[in-house]
Amino acid sequence: MAKSRTGRMIDGAVHRPRRQLAMVFDLNKCLGCHTCSIACKTQWTGDEGMENMWWTVVNSLPGKGTPKDWEQMGGGFDAEGNAKPSRLPSREEFGEAWKFNHEEVFAGGKGSSTHLKPNSNPRWGPNWDEDEGAGEYPNSYYFYLPRICNHCTHPACLEACPRDAILKREKDGVVLINEKNCKGYRFCMEACPYKRIYFNPLKDTSQKCIFCFPRTEKGVAPACARQCPGRMRFVGYLDDEQGPVHKLVHEYGVALPLHGEYGTDPNVFYVPPLSPPRLDEEGRIVEEEPRIPADYLRHLFGPRVDGVLAKLQEEIAKKQRGEGSELLDTLIVYSWPKDIFPDFAQDPAELPVHASGGQQR
Amino acid sequence: MRAHLRKVTSSALLQPDGEVWLDAKTEQIALTGVPVSMQPTAFIANSWTGKKVGVVDSLRFSALHNGESLALRLEWADPSEDLDIDDNDHFPDGAAVLFPFAAGAPLITMGSADQPVNAWHWRADRPGEAHNNTARGIGTTRVTKGAEIQTSARYEDGHWKLVFLRALRRDGIDSTVQLTAGQTTQIAFAVWEGSNGERGGLKAFSPQWHELSID
Numbered sequence: 134m135a136k137s138r139t140g141r142m143i144d145g146a147v148h149r150p151r152r153q154l155a156m157v158f159d160l161n162k163c164l165g166c167h168t169c170s171i172a173c174k175t176q177w178t179g180d181e182g183m184e185n186m187w188w189t190v191v192n193s194l195p196g197k198g199t200p201k202d203w204e205q206m207g208g209g210f211d212a213e214g215n216a217k218p219s220r221l222p223s224r225e226e227f228g229e230a231w232k233f234n235h236e237e238v239f240a241g242g243k244g245s246s247t248h249l250k251p252n253s254n255p256r257w258g259p260n261w262d263e264d265e266g267a268g269e270y271p272n273s274y275y276f277y278l279p280r281i282c283n284h285c286t287h288p289a290c291l292e293a294c295p296r297d298a299i300l301k302r303e304k305d306g307v308v309l310i311n312e313k314n315c316k317g318y319r320f321c322m323e324a325c326p327y328k329r330i331y332f333n334p335l336k337d338t339s340q341k342c343i344f345c346f347p348r349t350e351k352g353v354a355p356a357c358a359r360q361c362p363g364r365m366r367f368v369g370y371l372d373d374e375q376g377p378v379h380k381l382v383h384e385y386g387v388a389l390p391l392h393g394e395y396g397t398d399p400n401v402f403y404v405p406p407l408s409p410p411r412l413d414e415e416g417r418i419v420e421e422e423p424r425i426p427a428d429y430l431r432h433l434f435g436p437r438v439d440g441v442l443a444k445l446q447e448e449i450a451k452k453q454r455g456e457g458s459e460l461l462d463t464l465i466v467y468s469w470p471k472d473i474f475p476d477f478a479q480d481p482a483e484l485p486v487h488a489s490g491g492q493q494r
Numbered sequence: 495m496r497a498h499l500r501k502v503t504s505s506a507l508l509q510p511d512g513e514v515w516l517d518a519k520t521e522q523i524a525l526t527g528v529p530v531s532m533q534p535t536a537f538i539a540n541s542w543t544g545k546k547v548g549v550v551d552s553l554r555f556s557a558l559h560n561g562e563s564l565a566l567r568l569e570w571a572d573p574s575e576d577l578d579i580d581d582n583d584h585f586p587d588g589a590a591v592l593f594p595f596a597a598g599a600p601l602i603t604m605g606s607a608d609q610p611v612n613a614w615h616w617r618a619d620r621p622g623e624a625h626n627n628t629a630r631g632i633g634t635t636r637v638t639k640g641a642e643i644q645t646s647a648r649y650e651d652g653h654w655k656l657v658f659l660r661a662l663r664r665d666g667i668d669s670t671v672q673l674t675a676g677q678t679t680q681i682a683f684a685v686w687e688g689s690n691g692e693r694g695g696l697k698a699f700s701p702q703w704h705e706l707s708i709d
Contacts, residue, residue: 215536215540216535216536216537216540216541217540218537218540218541219541220583221582221583222582223581223582223583224580224581224582225581227582289537292535292536292537293535293537293538294535295533295534295535295538295632295633295694295695296633296634296694297633316635316693316694317579317693318693318694319582319693320535320537320538320694322582323537323541324537332579332582334578334579334580337579
């Protein structure tokens with residue numbers, strides 16, 4: 134059976150799709166509200182066996198993330214392109230979907246003697262270290278990092294699967310698990326260096342973010358992007374020179390991959406977070422030292438991050454001087470939705486409802 | 495191995511500890527780990543270099559039939575009973591028998607495009623029925639319905655005892671091998687040790703076909 138070529142390294146070159154859908158997350162606009170996570174959960178992961186799945190999560194950084202300590206697990210490719218071993222994250226490291234004592238509190242007559250709490254005694258969960266961050270007062274700091282499947286140009290999951298059950302679509306680069314071919318071996322989950330693949334024990338298959346392809350095929354933005362109150366998720370084709378994604382990644386060069394050294398060439402890009410200056414021991418502002426240490430941002434976004442932050446500062450200064458800044462205008466998103474996902478501005482509520490059930494999941 | 499005829503019910507054959515098996519001939523089948531170099535992706539090969547693949551090194555095999563159904567009994571030593579896929583790093587114990595649809599199908603590659611093979615696959619988390627798979631090469635197994643392969647397994651004293659039971663003929667089902675009394679076919683074996691993370695091609699297998707004659 135011929136394997137699909139897209140996304141595979143063949144004779145030393147990765148076979149790229151015709152077009153690539155991508156997202157840019159402007160971390161300076163993320164509120165940490167988790168509306169993206171809820172939008173995705175409501176749309177896709179409500180079935181039995183999917184209770185603990187959060188195809189999009191928002192982690193507080195610095196922090197251990199979801200799953201816990203995923204950055205230390207392994208996977209991806211080394212500098213020579215060799216697949217790197219990893220370990221499998223456990224359900225507890227992802228965080229279980231806890232059951233709560235709703236019945237006891239709301240109907241069991243104990244509303245004033247006990248409080249709402251999980252029935253289990255969890256030691257970790259999604260966003261367990263929410264808003265903790267790092268640093269000592271008054272120089273403590275944190276920022277939010279939303280994460281989804283990166284729909285990588287060279288997906289480690291796709292290369293790891295022995296059953297050709299993962300495909301990268303030629304038309305838009307979206308990476309999908311074909312559940313008919315998947316036998317639940319979990320090599321993909323292990324190989325993904327971002328640990329964005331979940332295992333469904335009821336279906337015995339792996340599952341993950343699908344870039345809301347049934348929506349994008351109708352011109353509707355992915356649920357996480359359309360519902361984002363901070364309007365920080367840009368969506369578009371990387372080769373669309375008029376679109377904000379292309380401009381932010383390639384023209385202005387201010388959106389960077391997360392852990393590009395993992396070698397999978399991810400297609401989610403981040404505008405790195407600016408931070409207020411540090412205060413010295415006397416409480417004086419140290420202008421040249423941002424509160425989020427540059428080393429930490431380099432660890433996440435690579436060596437280009439210093440230049441990006443400097444460029445953002447310059448553009449802000451230009452705007453403050455009353456000069457124009459196309460870059461800042463792009464990031465601001467004056468007109469939603471056309472300025473943030475111009476090709477996916479369709480309102481899903483205005484799509485015709487099909488006789489087969491239409492807009493249901 | 496000869497599968498002798500016993501005038502007993504199919505449910506008697508299905509009991510791994512049933513009396514009918516006490517005097518059944520057994521054959522020791524040597525198993526070997528699928529070599530890392532044969533693992534189908536670089537990720538799997540790189541992850542398992544230097545690790546033992548296929549920790550179960552042998553099994554004891556017996557076969558009987560009652561004129562209607564064929565029963566295959568496998569027993570092997572396994573210090574841990576791995577029954578579930580409740581966590582991401584839990585893999586269940588498993589075993590399979592493999593038949594060629596026609597003599598000469600390649601075993602090492604799990605068949606080929608022109609010479610498919612048929613695997614009856616039991617997993618400890620799926621008691622009762624084995625999956626009927628057809629394969630035309632590594633990574634191509636497809637589960638199909640209609641073969642109706644029953645299983646009964648017992649874990650006791652560090653051993654798995656497993657019986658596969660299937661009607662000799664499954665008329666109208668072309669995704670599983672048809673068997674008849676008087677026939678000699680070929681059979682091969684595989685065992686997955688769940689506690690070692692074995693799944694897919696990470697398994698112990700019998701590297702040659704064994705003869706199976708049905709009396």
